[in-house]
Ligand code: FA5
């Protein structure tokens with residue numbers, strides 16, 4: 115029997131994204147229509163949208179002319195831009211068809227704003243830049259995950275040939291003096307880092323330079339996060355004058371990115387848990403060298419805008435950002451012009467959830483296709499997520515594995531998922547939820563070749 119198609123694989127041989135046509139390849143193309151539609155939305159450029167407002171607040175910490183802003187890069191990039199130019203190895207899991215939306219073997223929807231680092235280092239003539247953009251990842255479904263979200267990338271570089279005596283450490287320390295000092299306690303301001311994961315880039319810069327750049331990076335980002343949380347608190351107090359907040363806590367943890375060394379993530383204690391808000395580090399020499407600016411050194415960071423916007427406005431579900439409902443959009447009217455008027459989101463009535471379960475036997479593993487090690491034969495949970503989204507769209511709130519079982523004799527694997535259907539805009543009737551669920555069951559069989567139980 116022929117191997118079943120991967121979910122949403124369409125036959126058309128080209129797609130148009132932001133006015134430009136791209137040839138698709140059937141073994142690679144895995145972008146479903148709802149994701150393709152999202153490429154035209156550009157929420158970060160829609161004045162008054164919470165994603166736009168959050169971008170404005172972040173930008174205010176990295177002002178012109180030191181920083182230049184790039185907000186209109188196309189989401190379609192090459193695998194070279196998204197992975198190779200940043201030093202991702204050929205076998206990195208992020209490259210798989212189960213994780214990334216491809217148009218053809220060499221063309222994909224960017225998975226992060228870092229895809230533009232190399233080009234921006236090459237083109238940019240200022241000391242720094244910000245890139246904001248929509249990014250695309252195949253992922254799980256719940257109230258904080260959507261296949262499209264937004265990131266803001268920032269970088270600040272110093273040119274050794276342009277600072278006095280070529281002493282970048284001294285130049286960075288002078289710039290550090292001009293940054294405000296916040297008074298929030300940082301739990302782990304300087305975590306030790308592993309020599310092999312995050313080696314000092316000897317030959318490119320000294321330990322003193324890397325240290326000064328790291329300090330400038332951390333202070334800049336801490337200031338931004340402190341500001342965001344104080345705005346979130348002010349908004350909460352407008353909503354509830356008796357609101358008592360836990361004091362803000364931040365900590366730095368060592369991280370790994372193939373294009374920075376050392377690398378860190380900044381975490382914030384929020385609602386009882388540590389929440390990762392951004393990744394960052396000292397830019398690797400290769401990026402500057404390959405971009406034709408080998409005398410530069412500096413830092414870069416990448417932050418998720420949606421996650422920040424959710425806690426700033428207290429938005430309970432990431433799908434709301436995509437809503438065209440005026441009961442959502444009108445709540446942010448005028449805030450772009452007066453950031454001090456920022457208020458919390460007031461949920462319109464909460465409609466009831468319709469949970470439904472589905473269980474099925476997985477198709478026995480088939481031989482894998484040879485698409486660059488991107489096996490279309492093996493079962494991957496992200497394929498289930500995409501089938502559900504393709505049928506129920508934004509009416510699906512959550513999909514969770516609730517049971518898993520391997521038959522002792524046949525070795526076949528069975529899984530069960532609970533799918534919660536709930537519209538953000540109206541009450542679903544049980545008939546509607548059943549219709550979605552029947553559609554999902556059929557599509558699981560057709561697209562993934564599973565056997566329903
Ligand atoms: C990156 O994407 C790196 N490009 C960040 C970077 C840039 C590092 C420059 C060094 C220098 P990561 O996958 O961790 O890293 O994502 C960065 C941030 O995006 C996260 O901290 C989080 O705030 C946000 N983010 C990541 N995945 C999601 C998601 N599924 N939904 C919402 N926000 C997300």
Ligand code: MG
Nearest residue numbers: 379390392393
């Ligand atoms: Mg991360």
